[in-house]
Protein backbone atom coordinates (compact mmCIF):
# COMPACT_ATOMS: atom_id res chain seq x y z
CA UNK A 1 0.00 0.00 0.00
CA UNK A 2 1.41 3.46 -0.86
CA UNK A 3 2.40 5.56 2.12
CA UNK A 4 0.37 8.63 3.03
CA UNK A 5 1.86 12.04 2.19
CA UNK A 6 2.01 14.12 5.36
CA UNK A 7 3.71 17.28 4.11
CA UNK A 8 4.51 18.72 0.72
CA UNK A 9 5.85 22.02 -0.53
CA UNK A 10 4.68 23.94 -3.59
CA UNK A 11 6.95 26.55 -5.25
CA UNK A 12 8.33 27.49 -1.87
CA UNK A 13 10.92 30.22 -1.25
CA UNK A 14 12.21 30.82 2.27
CA UNK A 15 13.85 33.78 3.97
CA UNK A 16 13.21 37.08 5.69
CA UNK A 17 11.64 40.40 4.71
CA UNK A 18 14.36 41.74 2.44
CA UNK A 19 16.50 38.63 2.29
CA UNK A 20 15.69 35.49 0.34
CA UNK A 21 17.65 32.54 1.73
CA UNK A 22 16.70 29.73 -0.67
CA UNK A 23 14.34 28.33 -3.28
CA UNK A 24 12.90 24.94 -2.45
CA UNK A 25 12.49 22.20 -5.05
CA UNK A 26 9.03 20.75 -4.34
CA UNK A 27 9.30 17.75 -2.01
CA UNK A 28 7.03 15.23 -0.31
CA UNK A 29 7.33 13.72 3.16
CA UNK A 30 5.42 10.54 3.88
CA UNK A 31 4.32 8.88 7.11
CA UNK A 32 7.16 7.05 8.94
CA UNK A 33 9.83 9.07 7.11
CA UNK A 34 12.97 9.79 9.12
CA UNK A 35 14.45 12.92 7.54
CA UNK A 36 17.56 15.00 8.27
CA UNK A 37 18.07 18.59 7.16
CA UNK A 38 21.77 19.15 6.49
CA UNK A 39 23.92 22.00 5.21
CA UNK A 40 26.89 24.10 6.28
CA UNK A 41 26.64 26.76 9.04
CA UNK A 42 24.41 29.61 7.94
CA UNK A 43 23.00 27.71 4.91
CA UNK A 44 19.40 28.08 6.08
CA UNK A 45 18.46 24.91 7.99
CA UNK A 46 16.77 26.76 10.87
CA UNK A 47 15.10 29.10 8.40
CA UNK A 48 13.65 26.07 6.59
CA UNK A 49 12.48 24.38 9.81
CA UNK A 50 10.90 27.62 11.03
CA UNK A 51 9.06 27.95 7.73
CA UNK A 52 7.90 24.32 7.64
CA UNK A 53 6.54 24.60 11.19
CA UNK A 54 4.64 27.81 10.38
CA UNK A 55 6.73 30.05 12.65
CA UNK A 56 8.12 32.04 9.70
CA UNK A 57 5.92 32.93 6.71
CA UNK A 58 7.21 31.78 3.32
CA UNK A 59 8.45 34.47 0.93
CA UNK A 60 6.58 32.64 -1.81
CA UNK A 61 4.64 29.40 -2.28
CA UNK A 62 2.89 27.07 0.08
CA UNK A 63 3.30 24.19 2.54
CA UNK A 64 0.56 21.60 2.72
CA UNK A 65 0.08 19.46 5.81
CA UNK A 66 -2.17 16.50 5.11
CA UNK A 67 -3.18 18.33 1.89
CA UNK A 68 -4.31 21.49 3.71
CA UNK A 69 -2.43 24.78 3.44
CA UNK A 70 -0.44 25.43 6.64
CA UNK A 71 -1.51 29.09 6.54
CA UNK A 72 -5.14 28.02 7.07
CA UNK A 73 -4.46 26.24 10.37
CA UNK A 74 -5.29 27.99 13.64
CA UNK A 75 -2.53 27.82 16.27
CA UNK A 76 -4.37 25.06 18.08
CA UNK A 77 -4.99 23.07 14.89
CA UNK A 78 -1.32 23.42 14.02
CA UNK A 79 -0.31 22.13 17.46
CA UNK A 80 -2.32 18.98 16.77
CA UNK A 81 -0.34 18.32 13.58
CA UNK A 82 3.16 19.59 14.39
CA UNK A 83 5.30 19.31 17.50
CA UNK A 84 8.64 21.01 17.87
CA UNK A 85 11.60 20.06 20.03
CA UNK A 86 14.08 22.89 20.38
CA UNK A 87 17.57 22.52 21.79
CA UNK A 88 18.21 22.11 25.50
CA UNK A 89 17.92 25.69 26.76
CA UNK A 90 14.15 25.35 26.65
CA UNK A 91 13.57 24.34 30.28
CA UNK A 92 14.55 26.98 32.76
CA UNK A 93 11.93 26.52 35.47
CA UNK A 94 12.06 23.53 37.80
CA UNK A 95 9.32 21.28 36.44
CA UNK A 96 9.14 17.52 36.92
CA UNK A 97 9.44 15.15 33.98
CA UNK A 98 5.73 14.32 34.16
CA UNK A 99 4.80 18.02 34.26
CA UNK A 100 6.89 18.73 31.16
CA UNK A 101 5.40 15.81 29.25
CA UNK A 102 1.92 17.01 30.30
CA UNK A 103 2.64 20.27 28.44
CA UNK A 104 2.39 18.21 25.27
CA UNK A 105 -1.32 17.70 26.01
CA UNK A 106 -2.05 21.45 26.07
CA UNK A 107 -3.66 21.53 22.60
CA UNK A 108 -6.21 18.99 23.83
CA UNK A 109 -6.98 20.07 27.40
CA UNK A 110 -9.82 22.43 28.36
CA UNK A 111 -9.22 26.10 29.20
CA UNK A 112 -8.11 25.41 32.77
CA UNK A 113 -5.66 22.85 31.45
CA UNK A 114 -7.13 19.94 33.43
CA UNK A 115 -5.82 16.59 32.27
CA UNK A 116 -8.43 13.95 31.37
CA UNK A 117 -7.89 10.25 32.07
CA UNK A 118 -6.99 9.87 28.37
CA UNK A 119 -4.34 12.61 28.70
CA UNK A 120 -2.89 10.83 31.74
CA UNK A 121 -2.84 7.52 29.89
CA UNK A 122 -1.02 9.11 26.93
CA UNK A 123 1.55 10.70 29.28
CA UNK A 124 2.19 7.28 30.84
CA UNK A 125 2.56 5.68 27.41
CA UNK A 126 5.05 8.37 26.32
CA UNK A 127 7.15 7.79 29.46
CA UNK A 128 7.16 4.10 28.61
CA UNK A 129 7.98 4.58 24.91
CA UNK A 130 11.08 6.62 25.77
CA UNK A 131 11.99 4.26 28.60
CA UNK A 132 12.04 7.00 31.25
CA UNK A 133 9.35 5.84 33.69
CA UNK A 134 12.01 5.82 36.42
CA UNK A 135 12.51 9.56 35.92
CA UNK A 136 8.86 10.59 36.12
CA UNK A 137 9.15 12.51 39.40
CA UNK A 138 12.64 13.92 38.79
CA UNK A 139 13.17 17.61 38.15
CA UNK A 140 14.16 18.39 34.56
CA UNK A 141 16.83 20.88 35.57
CA UNK A 142 18.62 18.04 37.37
CA UNK A 143 18.85 15.67 34.40
CA UNK A 144 21.75 14.88 32.07
CA UNK A 145 21.56 16.22 28.51
CA UNK A 146 20.70 12.78 27.13
CA UNK A 147 17.92 12.26 29.70
CA UNK A 148 16.52 15.73 29.05
CA UNK A 149 16.48 15.08 25.32
CA UNK A 150 14.37 11.97 25.95
CA UNK A 151 11.95 13.97 28.12
CA UNK A 152 11.52 16.59 25.37
CA UNK A 153 10.88 13.79 22.91
CA UNK A 154 8.32 12.20 25.24
CA UNK A 155 6.56 15.60 25.40
CA UNK A 156 6.48 15.73 21.60
CA UNK A 157 5.18 12.14 21.44
CA UNK A 158 2.45 13.00 23.99
CA UNK A 159 1.40 15.88 21.73
CA UNK A 160 0.34 13.13 19.33
CA UNK A 161 1.09 14.91 16.05
CA UNK A 162 1.80 13.36 12.67
CA UNK A 163 4.98 15.46 12.35
CA UNK A 164 7.79 16.08 14.85
CA UNK A 165 10.47 18.67 14.08
CA UNK A 166 13.71 18.83 16.06
CA UNK A 167 16.50 21.35 15.99
CA UNK A 168 19.84 19.55 16.37
CA UNK A 169 18.65 16.78 18.72
CA UNK A 170 22.17 15.40 19.12
CA UNK A 171 24.00 18.62 19.97
CA UNK A 172 25.84 18.27 23.33
CA UNK A 173 25.70 14.45 23.24
CA UNK A 174 28.66 12.07 23.11
CA UNK A 175 29.01 9.72 20.12
CA UNK A 176 27.25 6.84 21.85
CA UNK A 177 24.27 9.00 22.84
CA UNK A 178 24.15 10.71 19.42
CA UNK A 179 23.67 7.31 17.82
CA UNK A 180 21.35 6.21 20.62
CA UNK A 181 19.04 9.23 20.18
CA UNK A 182 19.02 9.00 16.38
CA UNK A 183 18.19 5.28 16.49
CA UNK A 184 15.49 5.96 19.06
CA UNK A 185 13.96 8.62 16.78
CA UNK A 186 14.12 6.31 13.79
CA UNK A 187 12.51 3.56 15.82
CA UNK A 188 9.70 5.94 16.81
CA UNK A 189 8.95 6.73 13.15
CA UNK A 190 8.56 3.05 12.36
CA UNK A 191 6.56 2.16 15.52
CA UNK A 192 4.20 5.15 15.48
CA UNK A 193 4.15 6.09 11.75
CA UNK A 194 5.10 9.64 12.76
CA UNK A 195 7.29 11.65 10.40
CA UNK A 196 10.39 13.07 12.05
CA UNK A 197 12.41 15.93 10.53
CA UNK A 198 15.54 17.18 12.28
CA UNK A 199 18.39 19.59 11.56
CA UNK A 200 21.81 18.02 12.00
CA UNK A 201 25.52 18.45 11.48
CA UNK A 202 26.05 14.67 11.87
CA UNK A 203 26.14 14.02 8.14
CA UNK A 204 27.87 10.63 8.35
CA UNK A 205 25.30 9.31 10.84
CA UNK A 206 22.38 10.77 8.88
CA UNK A 207 23.56 9.05 5.70
CA UNK A 208 23.49 5.74 7.55
CA UNK A 209 20.20 6.15 9.37
CA UNK A 210 17.82 8.44 7.46
CA UNK A 211 15.24 7.52 4.83
CA UNK A 212 15.53 10.92 3.16
CA UNK A 213 17.84 13.91 3.42
CA UNK A 214 17.01 17.55 2.76
CA UNK A 215 20.11 19.44 1.66
CA UNK A 216 20.31 23.22 1.97
CA UNK A 217 23.12 24.38 -0.29
CA UNK A 218 23.91 27.44 -2.42
CA UNK A 219 20.47 28.98 -1.86
CA UNK A 220 18.71 25.80 -2.98
CA UNK A 221 16.83 23.23 -0.93
CA UNK A 222 16.23 19.75 -2.27
CA UNK A 223 15.36 16.29 -1.02
CA UNK A 224 17.15 13.08 -1.96
CA UNK A 225 17.66 9.59 -0.62
CA UNK A 226 21.08 9.21 1.03
CA UNK A 227 22.20 6.96 -1.87
CA UNK A 228 21.31 9.54 -4.53
CA UNK A 229 22.88 12.35 -2.56
CA UNK A 230 26.19 10.47 -2.70
CA UNK A 231 25.74 9.24 -6.28
CA UNK A 232 25.02 12.74 -7.57
CA UNK A 233 28.16 14.15 -5.89
CA UNK A 234 26.24 16.67 -3.79
CA UNK A 235 28.36 15.93 -0.73
CA UNK A 236 31.69 16.13 -2.53
CA UNK A 237 31.09 19.82 -3.09
CA UNK A 238 29.63 20.64 0.30
CA UNK A 239 32.73 22.03 2.03
CA UNK A 240 35.74 23.88 0.56
CA UNK A 241 38.09 21.09 -0.49
CA UNK A 242 41.24 22.15 1.36
CA UNK A 243 40.78 20.27 4.64
CA UNK A 244 37.98 17.73 4.29
CA UNK A 245 36.83 15.47 1.49
CA UNK A 246 33.84 13.16 1.03
CA UNK A 247 34.86 9.58 0.34
CA UNK A 248 32.16 8.00 -1.81
CA UNK A 249 33.25 4.43 -1.06
CA UNK A 250 33.44 4.86 2.69
CA UNK A 251 30.30 7.06 2.59
CA UNK A 252 31.87 9.52 5.00
CA UNK A 253 34.01 12.63 5.26
CA UNK A 254 37.75 12.19 5.73
CA UNK A 255 40.42 14.68 6.77
CA UNK A 256 42.93 15.65 4.07
Ligand SMILES: Nc1ncnc2c1ncn2[C@@H]1O[C@H](COP(=O)(O)OP(=O)(O)OP(=O)(O)O)[C@@H](O)[C@H]1O
Pocket residue numbers: 016019021039040041042043044045046047048
Ligand atom coordinates in the same frame (compact mmCIF):
# COMPACT_ATOMS: atom_id res chain seq x y z
N1 LIG B 1 15.75 36.82 11.75
C1 LIG B 1 16.59 36.89 10.71
N2 LIG B 1 16.56 37.96 9.86
C2 LIG B 1 17.39 38.04 8.81
N3 LIG B 1 18.32 37.08 8.50
C3 LIG B 1 18.39 36.01 9.30
C4 LIG B 1 17.54 35.84 10.44
N4 LIG B 1 17.85 34.66 11.04
C5 LIG B 1 18.85 34.12 10.32
N5 LIG B 1 19.16 34.92 9.27
C6 LIG B 1 20.18 34.65 8.23
O1 LIG B 1 19.73 33.57 7.43
C7 LIG B 1 20.83 32.76 7.01
C8 LIG B 1 20.55 31.31 7.36
O2 LIG B 1 20.54 31.17 8.78
P1 LIG B 1 20.07 29.84 9.51
O3 LIG B 1 20.09 30.10 10.97
O4 LIG B 1 18.79 29.37 8.90
O5 LIG B 1 21.25 28.85 9.08
P2 LIG B 1 21.56 27.38 9.65
O6 LIG B 1 21.81 26.52 8.45
O7 LIG B 1 20.52 26.93 10.59
O8 LIG B 1 22.94 27.66 10.40
P3 LIG B 1 23.70 26.90 11.62
O9 LIG B 1 24.15 25.56 11.09
O10 LIG B 1 24.87 27.79 11.85
O11 LIG B 1 22.75 26.79 12.77
C9 LIG B 1 22.07 33.34 7.68
O12 LIG B 1 22.73 34.14 6.74
C10 LIG B 1 21.51 34.18 8.82
O13 LIG B 1 22.34 35.27 9.08
